[in-house]
Amino acid sequence: MLKKTAALAAAAIIAVSAGTASAARDYINIVGSSTVYPFATVVAEQFGKTTHFKTPKIESTGSGGGMKLFCAGVGVEHPDITNASRRIKKSEFDKCQGNGVTDILEVKIGYDGIVLANSKKSSPMKLSRKDIFLALAKDIPDPSGAEKLIPNPHQTWHDVNPALPNIKIEVLGPPPTSGTRDAFVELVMEGGGKKIGWIKAMKKKDKKAYKRICHTVREDGAYIEAGENDNLIVQKLNANPNAIGIFGFSFLDQNSDVIQGSIVDGVEPTFEAIADGQYPVSRPLYFYAKKAHIGMVPGLSEYLNEFSSEKAWGEEGYLTDRGMIPMPDSERKQMRNDVKTLRNLEM
Amino acid sequence: MESIMDIEGATLADNISMTLEQQAMASDQEAIKKKTIVSREDRRTVGEIYTEDPRMTCRNVNVHYGDNHAIIDANIDIGRNEVLAMIGPSGCGKSTFLRCLNRMNDTVEGCRVTGEITLDGQDIHGKNIDVVPLRAQIGMVFQKPNPFPKSIFDNVAYGPKIHGLASNKSDLEEIVETSLQKAGLWEEVKDRLNLPGTGLSGGQQQRLCIARAIAVSPEVILMDEPCSALDPIATARIEELIAELRKQYSIVIVTHSMQQAARVSGRTAYFHLGDLIEVGETERVFTNPRHQLTEDYITGRFG
Amino acid sequence: MQKNNSVIGQERIQKKLKQRYRAEKRFRRLGLFAVITALSFLAILLISISSKGYTAFQQTYIKLEIPLSHEILDVKNLANADYPGLVKASLRQMFPDVKGRRDKRKLYGLVSTGAAFELQDRIIEDPTLIGEKISMWVPASSDVDMFMKGQIPKNVSENERRIKDNEIEWIDWLQQEERIEKRFNTVFFTAGDSRDPELSGIRGALSGSIFTLFITLLLSFPIGAATAVYLEEFAPKNKWTDLIEVNINNLAAVPSIVFGLLGLAVFINFFGLPRSVPLVGGLVLTLMTLPTIIIAGRAALKAVPPSIREAALGVGASPMQTVLHHVLPLAMPGMLTGTIIGMAQALGETAPLLMIGMVAFIVDVPGSFTDPSTVLPVQIFLWADSPERGFMERTSAAIMVLLVFLITMNAVAIFLRKRFERRW
Numbered sequence A: 001m002l003k004k005t006a007a008l009a010a011a012a013i014i015a016v017s018a019g020t021a022s023a024a025r026d027y028i029n030i031v032g033s034s035t036v037y038p039f040a041t042v043v044a045e046q047f048g049k050t051t052h053f054k055t056p057k058i059e060s061t062g063s064g065g066g067m068k069l070f071c072a073g074v075g076v077e078h079p080d081i082t083n084a085s086r087r088i089k090k091s092e093f094d095k096c097q098g099n100g101v102t103d104i105l106e107v108k109i110g111y112d113g114i115v116l117a118n119s120k121k122s123s124p125m126k127l128s129r130k131d132i133f134l135a136l137a138k139d140i141p142d143p144s145g146a147e148k149l150i151p152n153p154h155q156t157w158h159d160v161n162p163a164l165p166n167i168k169i170e171v172l173g174p175p176p177t178s179g180t181r182d183a184f185v186e187l188v189m190e191g192g193g194k195k196i197g198w199i200k201a202m203k204k205k206d207k208k209a210y211k212r213i214c215h216t217v218r219e220d221g222a223y224i225e226a227g228e229n230d231n232l233i234v235q236k237l238n239a240n241p242n243a244i245g246i247f248g249f250s251f252l253d254q255n256s257d258v259i260q261g262s263i264v265d266g267v268e269p270t271f272e273a274i275a276d277g278q279y280p281v282s283r284p285l286y287f288y289a290k291k292a293h294i295g296m297v298p299g300l301s302e303y304l305n306e307f308s309s310e311k312a313w314g315e316e317g318y319l320t321d322r323g324m325i326p327m328p329d330s331e332r333k334q335m336r337n338d339v340k341t342l343r344n345l346e347m
Numbered sequence B: 001m002e003s004i005m006d007i008e009g010a011t012l013a014d015n016i017s018m019t020l021e022q023q024a025m026a027s028d029q030e031a032i033k034k035k036t037i038v039s040r041e042d043r044r045t046v047g048e049i050y051t052e053d054p055r056m057t058c059r060n061v062n063v064h065y066g067d068n069h070a071i072i073d074a075n076i077d078i079g080r081n082e083v084l085a086m087i088g089p090s091g092c093g094k095s096t097f098l099r100c101l102n103r104m105n106d107t108v109e110g111c112r113v114t115g116e117i118t119l120d121g122q123d124i125h126g127k128n129i130d131v132v133p134l135r136a137q138i139g140m141v142f143q144k145p146n147p148f149p150k151s152i153f154d155n156v157a158y159g160p161k162i163h164g165l166a167s168n169k170s171d172l173e174e175i176v177e178t179s180l181q182k183a184g185l186w187e188e189v190k191d192r193l194n195l196p197g198t199g200l201s202g203g204q205q206q207r208l209c210i211a212r213a214i215a216v217s218p219e220v221i222l223m224d225e226p227c228s229a230l231d232p233i234a235t236a237r238i239e240e241l242i243a244e245l246r247k248q249y250s251i252v253i254v255t256h257s258m259q260q261a262a263r264v265s266g267r268t269a270y271f272h273l274g275d276l277i278e279v280g281e282t283e284r285v286f287t288n289p290r291h292q293l294t295e296d297y298i299t300g301r302f303g
Numbered sequence C: 001m002q003k004n005n006s007v008i009g010q011e012r013i014q015k016k017l018k019q020r021y022r023a024e025k026r027f028r029r030l031g032l033f034a035v036i037t038a039l040s041f042l043a044i045l046l047i048s049i050s051s052k053g054y055t056a057f058q059q060t061y062i063k064l065e066i067p068l069s070h071e072i073l074d075v076k077n078l079a080n081a082d083y084p085g086l087v088k089a090s091l092r093q094m095f096p097d098v099k100g101r102r103d104k105r106k107l108y109g110l111v112s113t114g115a116a117f118e119l120q121d122r123i124i125e126d127p128t129l130i131g132e133k134i135s136m137w138v139p140a141s142s143d144v145d146m147f148m149k150g151q152i153p154k155n156v157s158e159n160e161r162r163i164k165d166n167e168i169e170w171i172d173w174l175q176q177e178e179r180i181e182k183r184f185n186t187v188f189f190t191a192g193d194s195r196d197p198e199l200s201g202i203r204g205a206l207s208g209s210i211f212t213l214f215i216t217l218l219l220s221f222p223i224g225a226a227t228a229v230y231l232e233e234f235a236p237k238n239k240w241t242d243l244i245e246v247n248i249n250n251l252a253a254v255p256s257i258v259f260g261l262l263g264l265a266v267f268i269n270f271f272g273l274p275r276s277v278p279l280v281g282g283l284v285l286t287l288m289t290l291p292t293i294i295i296a297g298r299a300a301l302k303a304v305p306p307s308i309r310e311a312a313l314g315v316g317a318s319p320m321q322t323v324l325h326h327v328l329p330l331a332m333p334g335m336l337t338g339t340i341i342g343m344a345q346a347l348g349e350t351a352p353l354l355m356i357g358m359v360a361f362i363v364d365v366p367g368s369f370t371d372p373s374t375v376l377p378v379q380i381f382l383w384a385d386s387p388e389r390g391f392m393e394r395t396s397a398a399i400m401v402l403l404v405f406l407i408t409m410n411a412v413a414i415f416l417r418k419r420f421e422r423r424w
């Protein structure tokens, strides 16, 4: 008897919800990058609390995963916005077009610095990108000067560069699935590899081999994949003063009492240095909105408005409190204008 | 009629295999004439298989548990208002045969029953026979007491309830009371009908199971060693009950006590290693067995 | 000769007896050791979590005096008034000496951004307050809260802490004036997620878990029990049922994320159910828990002595009645055990929910099975991954809530099991 009622109730629930499922959605559905997530959520919460609209729902799916969901089609069952810690790729754009997602608004929101940091218990590191490349690449150029590669022999930072302290190379960083890792190898490792003449020359001759040399991180234990949880890396740095961690600027910002940023190419990773572009390792952050959903999902244009307002992404805006590096004035103005006019993304 | 069939059966078997020695005592008839006894090697049933007015008939019943041939070609009738005792050494197939009678073996994995068993002329394996009411018609008391883990009252009331035998609560209470009284348990449990049946002593549990079986007023009652866990007083009570029940029902009782068989039954069947060896008037079987194996058993040469 | 034999036998028994007792003692000590080890690990876990998390049940509040002038608050347009401005003005009034943009920003940072929302709610609820000067306790910002809880040390150099010297001065002054105090953190139990630690609460995730597990229980228990009963009591034993059994056993070992992928393909892409809702979460977790429940259910049914079935069949019960009236009640405790194991698994699961979009930032507390929501372990995961320091204690507190939920669930199951348990 009880079971029968339960089964009936279950059937009823499924039937009812299946019926209402495809009807309208009254909240904004956002997916995408876990790097943008901490910033987008702040905007969403602010938006939810200061307007009569519901708070947008934000899923942290990663940039690629977000694009896939975003480009799947137009309609309430698909997300309205995807966040990305890189620009949309041509292949993704084409997929979008193929699925009817033709009108896309691209908004650059600011920058995220990638920092190397160690515990405050030891002294700050002064590194160049070339040092980092030589310390972390799987294969490095033969020190004798010949144009060939040898497996990375460096055990200590001193081996890499006599000016550096004699401590073991131990770098805690994100796994290959992470956007931070992509940015790290692209901006730091490749930036360091390029400093070596013949490797730079390879870029023109054999781009694939060039990428392979620059982007392959050593696997002998000097680089430790520490998972996606940056808080964990902070804790591990605290426990091991010799180790260096790689993560987004916001974590350094929030934990400046226990860890310190390493100086890269002579620049300290401060808010100002990243903002004016002196600090060499930063990447732009974006979101992409589906224009077809404006008017279909309540609050979408208001949300775009909130995100692109000075009080959010301005130099004194609440996003900077969270460690996002704002764009320069002129760029902000242009982006704001793009949002107002809903400029169509073309590739 | 009977005797003709017997002779036919015997000659048939004779033709199949017969040593010179056996030839002399092969037939049942001859055995009576010569006052000799069927030898141990001969496994055909001797005695009076048939009754005048059978309630149940079993013909060529064979039971296999996988490869184990547990009952071999058993033929027997169960008469109206008769108590049939089944005796035989442990493991000879008494329980197995008993369980064929209400198709309890259907529930045993790997058990195969062949042959014809009828109740009031109807094949109990027939297509139009529903096994559920059949089991209500042919009640059973198992070798090991197995009361439901419910109250004493519910144990007895369960059968009447599912069959709708009681129209109201007081009816039901009456059925429970009379059943318990018949089983000789009423006096002991009347003040604790709501306590669990599993909390009774072994002998009490067995009587509870008997009460449960008779509460659905079956027409045939199968009892598998109902008194094995009972003291002499309780045993006597059960025996009285059997005598009482015989007026209405047919009863088949498996027992290891030959005295009990002698006391309660009209006919006795002796099983040996899956063969039904001898059937006959209880008194006749105990005083004048016609098969060597029967004689061995009742004189205590084995078993 | 015979006597001799028995004497030797007795001696042997005596000798062996000592050995047997020794073995028994060894075994008992080993068992005790295992139990103590397990318990101490559990204790360490609980202590470390609660020592980190208990502070989250308190929250620092600051008392503000806020003049509600008619100029700023237009009764007709209360929704769009500048409430943050009111809060800021009140802070400036309290500390008139603070000058300069940077310092003012710091000053405003003493109280949570939630203060303005609380003020707004209060005024909209009672517009007659306009014109008066009200005093009101508002939540302090997370940094101040951390400082008050001693999680930001005072004795390190200024640039190494998030609370600077002048902020400490302000807090000291507030303390002197008795305008700052720690209170029980009701917000934690009434609010949904937030990016501000001091405004975040567990209620959204808790409701999400309750909705999700309700669906899971509602579906997985009857389906699991029915499957177990069918396979164990009614299905013929042949190679098809063997195949089914093997498959069910395999499913129990499949990584849970696979069920998430399946749920995504079937419920969201094929049936078009919405993403991130407890309904779909419950369905996915049902798929995941079913094998556990079926396997446990079958084991429980197997353990019911066959004599009970015979007894029921013997008085003429139908196979269905036999199962429902006798076998199932006896197997129920075992089935409940399996169910509770499955539900506990489901409660702690995040991987399959990732695929169906329940790993998300959701502020509004879900009110139905089709509102977007998240669940407790996901909330723990999200908070553990947040840069703000204040989320560290919330993470531990959320784990405590999860454990309490689990304990409650187990307690209910044990209670039910006790009711079903009978001797036979």
Ligand SMILES: Nc1ncnc2c1ncn2[C@@H]1O[C@H](COP(=O)(O)OP(=O)(O)OP(=O)(O)O)[C@@H](O)[C@H]1O
Pocket (backbone or CB within 6 Å): B065, B068, B070, B088, B089, B090, B091, B092, B093, B094, B095, B096, B097, B108, B143
């Ligand atoms: N469920 C079963 N599966 C397989 N073999 C069985 C089963 N039940 C009984 N047997 C076998 O069938 C034969 C007859 O057993 P049965 O239980 O009928 O003996 P019994 O005459 O009742 O003995 P007892 O006097 O000890 O009760 C035995 O060899 C036994 O091993």
Ligand SMILES: [Mg+2]
Pocket (backbone or CB within 6 Å): B094, B095, B096, B143, B224
């Ligand atoms: Mg037996």
